[in-house]
Amino acid sequence: MKRLLLAFLILPCVGASAQENGFTQAVLDRDGELLWLHRADGSQTAAPMLEDQDAFEAPAVASDRRHAGWLALFPNHGASYSQPPYLMVMDTSNHLQRFRSDFGMVFKWCFTTGGKEVVFQSSFPHGPTPVEFEMRRISDGRQLRRFTLPQNSLRDDSNTPRKPVPSWANCTRRNSR
Numbered sequence: 673m674k675r676l677l678l679a680f681l682i683l684p685c686v687g688a689s690a691q692e693n694g695f696t697q698a699v700l701d702r703d704g705e706l707l708w709l710h711r712a713d714g715s716q717t718a719a720p721m722l723e724d725q726d727a728f729e730a731p732a733v734a735s736d737r738r739h740a741g742w743l744a745l746f747p748n749h750g751a752s753y754s755q756p757p758y759l760m761v762m763d764t765s766n767h768l769q770r771f772r773s774d775f776g777m778v779f780k781w782c783f784t785t786g787g788k789e790v791v792f793q794s795s796f797p798h799g800p801t802p803v804e805f806e807m808r809r810i811s812d813g814r815q816l817r818r819f820t821l822p823q824n825s826l827r828d829d830s831n832t833p834r835k836p837v838p839s840w841a842n843c844t845r846r847n848s849r
Contacts, residue, residue: 732782759792
């Protein structure tokens, strides 16, 4: 019983500590080869790179500062340039969550307002292709929402949808490749 009571007393301190040492910035360096994660205590660390990953892209910090995220780019995924098959999200405890679409590459993404979910847009990199939007919960990766725009739904010149997307997916327009 004493151990249980001690755990309940320590738990709020751990939560407060994680919030106080939240992320303040995610900054790309050297042509996207390094991503620096800055914390409220003034420390900075390099974001972890997955095996065979060659670059980072589109970093962001959630509004609650408990998560930082980025696109992980890999060479040789069907093109002559690196492509982003994964959206990576790290929490203040350095736990890493990997999100991947079943539908092409992840080209745009964002945190939801509360910072507990991510929304990402995926498609294939070339030719007229459908575009898929997904909302996933960060804690367990569960898909919460999904919407697909049909083939030829993007304007050729600006990569913007010809048809409206659901309001929950609008944030992906701010974070572009």
